[in-house]
Amino acid sequence: MEEVVVAVDGSEQSVFKGLRVGHELHQQASLPLRLLSVVDDEGKEQERRREIRYLLPLGEVGNPLVAGSEIEVEVAHDPRAFLAQALGERDGALFCMATRGRGAVGQAVVGSVATSVLREAHRPMILAGPGLPDDWSGPVLRVVVPLDGSEVSERILPYAVELAEELGTELRLLRVIDTEGEDADSGDFQASVEAYLEQVGERLQPELSRSVTWVVLKDRQPARAISDYCAGRGSLVMMSTLGWSGLARLVMGSVAQALVRQAPFPVGVLCPPDTAA
Numbered sequence: 001m002e003e004v005v006v007a008v009d010g011s012e013q014s015v016f017k018g019l020r021v022g023h024e025l026h027q028q029a030s031l032p033l034r035l036l037s038v039v040d041d042e043g044k045e046q047e048r049r050r051e052i053r054y055l056l057p058l059g060e061v062g063n064p065l066v067a068g069s070e071i072e073v074e075v076a077h078d079p080r081a082f083l084a085q086a087l088g089e090r091d092g093a094l095f096c097m098a099t100r101g102r103g104a105v106g107q108a109v110v111g112s113v114a115t116s117v118l119r120e121a122h123r124p125m126i127l128a129g130p131g132l133p134d135d136w137s138g139p140v141l142r143v144v145v146p147l148d149g150s151e152v153s154e155r156i157l158p159y160a161v162e163l164a165e166e167l168g169t170e171l172r173l174l175r176v177i178d179t180e181g182e183d184a185d186s187g188d189f190q191a192s193v194e195a196y197l198e199q200v201g202e203r204l205q206p207e208l209s210r211s212v213t214w215v216v217l218k219d220r221q222p223a224r225a226i227s228d229y230c231a232g233r234g235s236l237v238m239m240s241t242l243g244w245s246g247l248a249r250l251v252m253g254s255v256a257q258a259l260v261r262q263a264p265f266p267v268g269v270l271c272p273p274d275t276a277a
Contacts, residue, residue: 001094001166003032007083010037010051018098019056021266023069024138026127027164028256033069034093036086038079046074073141084120094163096126097261105264124159124270129260131227140233142170146226146255149175149196153240155272157200160238161207163268171204173197174216174229176222190216220230224256231264238268 008014019035026033039048050205052071076082087095097117118125128136143164147153164171175193182188197214207210219225230237241256260267 001029001031001162003034003175004029004054005034005036005086005090005093005095007095008035008037008050008052009104010055012055013100014098015036015052015055017132017134018096020134020136021126021128022096024140025096025167026069028139029094031094031166034120035069035071036212037071038082039073039074040075040077040079042075045075045139049073077080079086079117081120083132084117085141087117087121087123087125092167094126095123096128098128100130110129115212118241118269118271122271122273124268125158126236126266128259128266129263130263131264132266133264136266139234140167140169140236142172142236142239143167143227144172144174144230144235146174146176146237146239147197147200148191152272154267156238156270157204159268159270161204163236163238164210165208168210170210171208173200173212173213174226175214176225177216177218178220178246179218180220221258222255223262226255226259227263236256236266236268238270239262240270240272 002031003024004022006018008018015035022033025031033113037048037052037054039045049071052073073083087093141162145156145160160171177183177190177193193216194214197216201212201214217225217229226237237259239256239259256267256269260269
């Protein structure tokens, strides 16, 4: 990774909440920090820059959230297309964005474009949802990856491995067993789930400097189980969408959608290419 990019639109939530997460990742990974905003008219460029500077505020000496950060304001007829292209093309950048958590992906603060950006870019973005406390702070102690055994859910793994290494933190694999499912009380099914997580962990271990761990939870609501487990543990969750048996033809699957909305921690989301239709 080469830098942390926080997409902002000049609103307080996009600047404060998105920047809070981006700043922590920038600091922990020792990466440059950039604030990226897109306007649809050249005449709005300076105004947007002033809005961001006013909100930071850059005038405060020693403001910890802006020290060393760069403000980039771009002009594009279609801001969502520009952001999607930037996310897709800037391979070395880790993108962060605040979202209010409504609708299919949550009504994004940044021009209501998170849904389109995720669908078109096919790269993960770290989302700061409405459940993230205003005083959230790091360090991130572990990157948690929910898996369900599907190939789609595993597509986030290369990104999660890279992020865990950049942050110098633990990678933890997680599986939620539905307590209302037919196999909920089956010892054989539990053993197969544990074996699966162990195999994935062994496959990833050579790429990581710290041990891969895993955990199995039981709950009829996966998003709640993940949120409850990760809350207060210094976690950042990374997940692919539509990994839970193709639930809801949305950019974000039902679990990811609910998790972004309620989680008191950042959630990284990836929409793989063949799930974007």
